[in-house]
Amino acid sequence: MKWGIIGTGNMGSMLTTSLIRSGAAQADEITIYNRSSKKTAKLKEAFEDLDVAKTLPALCKACDIVFICVKPHDYKSIIEQVEGELHEHHCVVSITSPVSVEELEEKLSCQVARVVPSITNHALAGVSLFTFGSRISTDNQKLLREAFHHFSTPVEVEEAHIRVSSDIVSCGPAFVSFLLKEWISAANRVAGISEEKATQLTEQMIVGLGELFSQEIFTLEELMEKVTVKGGVTGVGLQALEDHTGELFVEMFKATQAKHREDKQSIEL
Template identity: 40%
Template sequence: MKVAFIGTGSMGSLLIEAFLRSGALYPHNLYLSNRSKDKSELLASRYPGIHVSTSNANAAQGSDIVFICVKPHHFPEVIAEIRSVLLESQLVISITSPVLISMLEEQIPSKIAKIIPSIVHSVHSGTSLCIYGKRVQPEDRLLLEQLMSSISRPIPMKESETRIASDISSCGPAFVSFIVQQWVRAAVQLTGINMTDALILSAEMLLGTGRLLTEGGLTPEELQRRVAVPGGVTAEGLAILEERLQGVFPSLIEATQRKHKADQVKLASLFNNDVSAAGSTATPANGDSETET
C-alpha cells in the first residue's frame, strides 16, 4: 500500500513516526513531500526506505491514501497541484477541521475523509476523529479505522460536531496542560514543593484519572463522589473550582467556535477565488504541516 504525506511538519511528522513505530506502515510504503525538503529528508534518514518526492503531485500520484497535513490556507494551492493526478479510487485525507469535505469533493474526484488527530497519538493514545465523505465506501472506512487504531481509538463523527470534538480531543491536551501548569506553579510558590516532583505527581494523576474514566467505567460525578468526603479537603477544593470556573468553559467553546467559523469563511473565499490561479502556477505548494485542528 502506497501512502503519501503532503506536509511533514509538526503533525505530519508525528503521524508518520507513530505509524512506523506501531508497525502499521513500513518506510517503503511512504512517499513524502514538503515545502522544506530538509524535513522530509530528515525523516528518510531516520527511517531508511522512505521515499522523498520532488513535488506534491509526485507524492500523490498512484498513492492509495493521501494525507494532506498542511495549514488550512495552503489547501487550495495543494489541491490545485495534485488535482490532475488524483483518481476516483484514491482516498484523500484532510487532518484539519476548517476544511469541509464538500469543499474538497467539489475540487477532486477522489474519496474524501477528514481525520482529526491528536498529539497524544505519539504515545499511541487518545482518539482520532473520523469524518467521511459521501464517496467513501464501507471497506474504505474499515481500512482507515484499522490504520488509525494502531495509534489511537478512532471515533466516527458528524462533520457538524468536528469543532467541539476537536476542542476536547486535539486542543484538550494543551488546555489541560495549561491548567496543570498553573496549578503546579501555585503549589511551588505557596508551599515550596519541588517543581519536578509536582509535575510528576500531576502527570501520574492525569494518567490514572483517564484510566478510571475509561477502563474503570466511572463517570466524572462518580469519581468526585468517591474522592470528596463531605466536609473534607477535596470538598473544599471542589467548592472553589465550582465558584471560580463558572463561565470559563462556555467562553472557551464560544471562542473556538467563532475562530472555526471565521476560518471556514476565509477558506471558502480562497477556494472560490484562488484555486484556478494556483493551478496555473509552476511553483510547488508543499505547505508545512503546522496544522491547526
C-alpha cells in the same frame, strides 16, 4: 496499500511515525513530501525505507491514500497542484477541522475523507475524528478505520460538531496543559512547594488518572465520589472550584467557535 503524506510538520511526522510504529503500515508503503527538506530528511534517517517524493505529482502517482497535513490556509495551493494528478481510486484525507469533506468533494473528483488526529496519537493513544465524504468506498472507509485503530480510537463526528470535538481531542492537550501550569504555579505560590516538584507530582497524577480511564476502573462521577471523604479537604477544594470556575469554559468554547467561523470564511479552496 500505499500511503502519501503531504506536509511533514508536527502532524504529518506524527502520522508517519505512528503508522509505522503501531504496525498499521510498513515504512516502504509510505511516501512523504514537504515544502522544505529538513523534516523529511529527519524522518528518512529514522525509517530508511520511507520514500521521499521530489514533487507532489510523484507522490500522487505512488500513492492510493493521500493525507494533506499542511495548515488550513495552505490547502488551496496543494489542491491546485494535485487535482489533475488524482483519479477515482485515490482517496484524499484532510486532517484539519475547517476544511469539510463537502468542500473537498467540490474541488476534487477522487474519494475524500477528513480525519482530525491528536498529538496524543504519538503515544498510540487518544482519539481520531472521522468524517467520510459521499464518494468514499466502503473498503477505503474500513481501511482507514482499521489503520487508525492501531494507534487511536477512531470516532465518527458530524460536521456540526467538528469544532467542539476537535477542541476536546486535538486542542485539549494544550488547553489541559495550560490549566495544569496554572495549578502548579498556584501550588507554588500558596504552599511554597517548588514548581519542579509540583510538576513531577502533577504529571504522574495525570498518568495515573489516564490509566484509571484506560482500564475503565472509574468514571468521572465515581472519581469525585470516591476521593471526597465526608468532611474532608477534597469537598472544600471542589466547592472552591465550583465557586470560581464561572464561565471559564463557556468563554473558551465560544472563542474557538468564533475562530472556526472566521477561518471557514477566509479559507477558499
